Amino acid sequence: GESVGLHLPTLSVQEGDNSIINCAYSNSASDYFIWYKQESGKGPQFIIDIRSNMDKRQGQRVTVLLNKTVKHLSLQIAATQPGDSAVYFCAEMDNYGQNFVFGPGTRLSVLP
């Protein structure tokens, strides 16, 4: 079956350092991936997406890397700030191209 999983359930980084959050997926046919950020008491917020015809996509302070060979997705956050503290979810579009399968999430804690 389809599954999307995260390697690390928690990640602590120093303020100002770069953060890397990883995600493994199992469906090699998936062609659309998204990273979401969820702060306490809020719904998930879109960060960045990438399609399978790309290996890398950059946003403001964030970069998503896609390695289709090993079915791995990562989110890089540059110069991590206290406001980046949240749970991050990767999501993969399912076999039917209609719905997303979400990973369990990684909690990012930014240390002062």
Add this chain to the structure above:
Amino acid sequence: KAGVTQTPRYLIKTRGQQVTLSCSPISGHRSVSWYQQTPGQGLQFLFEYFSETQRNKGNFPGRFSGRQFSNSRSEMNVSTLELGDSALYLCASRENNEKLFFGSGTQLSVL
């Protein structure tokens, strides 16, 4: 545009009761999806509605149902509540098959 709006924000119910949650999507979005989120879990897909029709359904019992109205607003109903139904219920809307935009959720507590 206004974001996805969910009401109520919090609900407390007892076992055996039923509950109805409401979701107003972003204007112009015809797809509305519902997810259940519990502590320590990822988001689990309940169902998706598009143009008043259920397009997809996750692996939840029949106690969980939903509907969508002609203005794309959606409701989700859970009957015969169980303790394990305590969760954050998230609604999301989108255009076509693009990214989901989530509301803040309804926190349901079943006592």
